[in-house]
Amino acid sequence: MPEGHSVRRLAHQFGDVFTGExxxxxxxxxxxxxxxxxxxxxxxxxxxxHGKHLFLHFDHAMVLHVHLGLYGAWDFGGDATFRGASSIGAPRKVGEQELFDDDGDDGDYQGPPEPRGAVRVRLVSAHGWADLRGATTCAVITEAEALAVLARLGPDPLRNLPGDRSRFAAGLQARKTPVAALLMDQKVIAGVGNVYRAEVLFRQQLDPWLPGNALSRGAAELLWDDTAAVMADGVRDGRIITTPAVYWDAGALLPAGEHAHYVYKREGLPCRVCAGPVAVTGLVGRKLYWCPGCQQDAQ
Incomplete structure (x- = not known):
């Protein structure tokens, strides 16, 4: 499922290409x-x-609300003025890295192509188009209904508004649930998915099964800070990269494959810190990747 950085990039792309049209x-x-x-x-x-939710606001106070879910994706195209990714979403299709049309446009743009597949909604301006497929949620709602959706969600690290850090820390400390499960609870923190969950817990050397109420205030706030930082990197890079360049191939500007992560999808491989094997365990219906050697009640 696309994580919060992808949805934030979608919002930026719609803003750049379609706002005012x-x-x-x-x-x-x-x-x-x-x-x-x-x-x-x-x-x-x-x-x-906000988190994994996209809200497109129109001039008559109606909102297109989209949650991509596991299989949703937006495809884009347009004339020579169009800039941005050609596809964002559906990780099983495009992975953590977005797709771009390297061919560009020759100046003879004649409008969007014939729809391919089950296009739920198509948006067309004078200069570009966007097609949505496979989304879990695609609905027209009022501004008040959009606010109600937001009220049900936790703070978004990519917004990082005043008070969000404290609200997140308090939310963790109020629960006996393992911290790895709380990070996937969108009412506790909005936008974190399976990749960020595994990676920030490793980066903070936290036991995934540590109950939220056993986490110190300082550790909870550092977890928020690190999550906000790596997700902001994801918005910048268009993919999730949580390792420093020392772990990448020599001379690489960005890491390839498993070099981008500390533990995610590295089960059985040596931990980059302690050299012990990375483990994988099921938790809240998803695979949790972690290092038993490094993540032992450290806080």
Whole structure:
């Protein structure tokens, strides 16, 4: 499932490419025809992300709310003025690195291509287009309903608003649930998924099974700070990289494959710090990658 950095990049891309544009909105698949009709012809005024949720705000106070889930993805294209990724989402399709169209446009842009596959919603401006497929949530809601969704979510490290750090720490310390499970609870912290969960726990040398209420205030706040830092790096890089350059191939500008992570998907391989084998265990329905040698109640 795309994590918070990908959704934040989506919000930036919509802002850069479509904000201020009157959009043609349709549902080639047909399942979103009624919702598309509510937005068709209206101007996109703002695009915001909170955790894994994307909110596209229009000039008549209606909002397109999208949660990509496991299989959702946005595809983009346009004329020579269009800049950005050509696909964001659906990790099983594009991985943690986005896809880009390296061919560019020859100046003869004739509009969007024929829809391919089950396109739930298509947004078209004078200069570009965006197609959504496979999303878990795709709904037109009011501004008040958007605020209600936000009220159910925890703080977003990529927003990092005043009070968010303290709210997160208090949320951890109020629960007996293992910290590795709490990091996946979107009511505790919004935007963290399986990769960031494993990596920040390792970087902070925290036992994944440590109950939240056993975590010191200082350790909880450092966990927030590190999560905010690596997720901000993900927004910048367009992928999750949690290791320093010392672990990359010589001369590489960015790491390839497993070199980008400390423990994620490295089960059985030697830990980069203690050389013991990285373990994998099931927790809250997902695989948890961790180092038994390094992550032993350190806080």
């Amino acid at each position: 009157a959009l043609s909105v349709s549902s080639p698949q047909g399942r979103f025809a009624a919702g598309a009709a509510l937005l068709d012809g209206h101007t996109l005024t703002d695009s915001r992300a």
